[in-house]
Amino acid sequence: MRLLEMNHIKKSFDGQEVLKDISIHVDEGEVLSIIGPSGSGKSTMLRCATMLETIDDGEIIYLGDKAAVSRDGHAAYAKAADLKKIHNYYGLVFQNFNLFPHYSVLKNITDAPMRVQKRGKAEVYAEARELLRKMGLEDKENAYPYQLSGGQQQRVSIARALAMKPKILFFDEPTSALDPELTGEILKIIKDLAAEKMTMVIVTHEMNFAKNVSDYVVFMDKGVIVEEGKPEDVFNSENQRMKEFLGKFEA
């Protein structure tokens, strides 16, 4: 089943074209990695997918529901009520975690399911504790974010996103604020999620990780997709720009 389709996305900031006709799609249970140099537009793509940014033109379709369609060369977004429903389909894990500092770990995870989704406390708490156990944080439920390491904070933020039961989970450079040791913790968790067939879109600089965990890889540069396909194909591509980029990485 197709969970997300983004077609011919265009986005400019102050006349600067950041996304030039980009199309991607994600099927259920698939892991899509978006790689590319800084300023290639990959984070912007993610922010457009999660509707933190609005697109100038193109279409965004979640599970067949149209969030935005192209009309007369401009993107037209769906009604607020429809967008609210579509919003429920996805979650986002940020580079800097963005946990709520005044909430305990448990409250960070349980507040939105209860307040926003109006689910029962007993059920939400049980699920949150199960998520914490999966993240190896069962002893941290009463801690506050500032008392946790970066890796622990990121694990809480993954649990917080999962508690909303999204059909698709986005990661915006989830390990870029972490040192190599902590990066490993997070990558392992994403790998475990992939094994459980969680549908994910990951913007990352971790090339080996992208190679190992993804079903599909998109390489972006200067607002266009330069290369895409199965990881083994993309990482062995003969494309000059792609080789340059990977070469820099191996150096």
Place this chain on the structure above:
Amino acid sequence: MTVMQIVQQLFNSMGITMEIFFVTLVTSLILGLGLALVRMSKSRILSLIAKFYISVMRGTPLMLQLLVVYFGPFFIFGMQITPSYRLKAVLIGFALNYAAYFAEIYRSGIAAIPVGQYEAARMLGYSKTQTFVHIVMPQVIKRIIPPVANETITLVKDTSLAFTLAVAEVFTVTKQLVASQSSVVPFIVAGIFYYVFNLVVAVFFDYLEKKLSYYR
């Protein structure tokens, strides 16, 4: 008049001072938040109006503002001013003035909340109101306690400006007693009163700050 009688007379005026203090604090903290939101609103016109209001309130003497609030209704609308309006004019003047200062404090606190907090809340489906009430405001309150404490301490001392409209608060009565009794005792008693009042205010805000230090 014995010292005890002087203290007794001043004691009655302390209630008025405290009334001015508490009413001003509550109303201006509420008005100030509204004013800050208008100041930060997307509407340029509303924002400019709020900015101008704050600039006038902070740029002119509170004493002058009290006189304008007191005499304004007569000179502008030809309304009859009654003596009972004096205290009301003081309360209105103080609230309008302090709202401007608190608005700027709120504004700085709200502006200091990282945009990531709003984005995270949005990703979790919180409405704008829920985000403001449950995510933003608690963090704002923690951040603004020190400047609010500062302003509140100033307010305790500023209540003495009510003497401008001859409201019988501590300072007004002190001056009267000093003149009629030819004694400096009222000055000393008033000084101790203001100092102890502010000591209590400072202790209260310290307590609040500690209470909110469970997170960073």
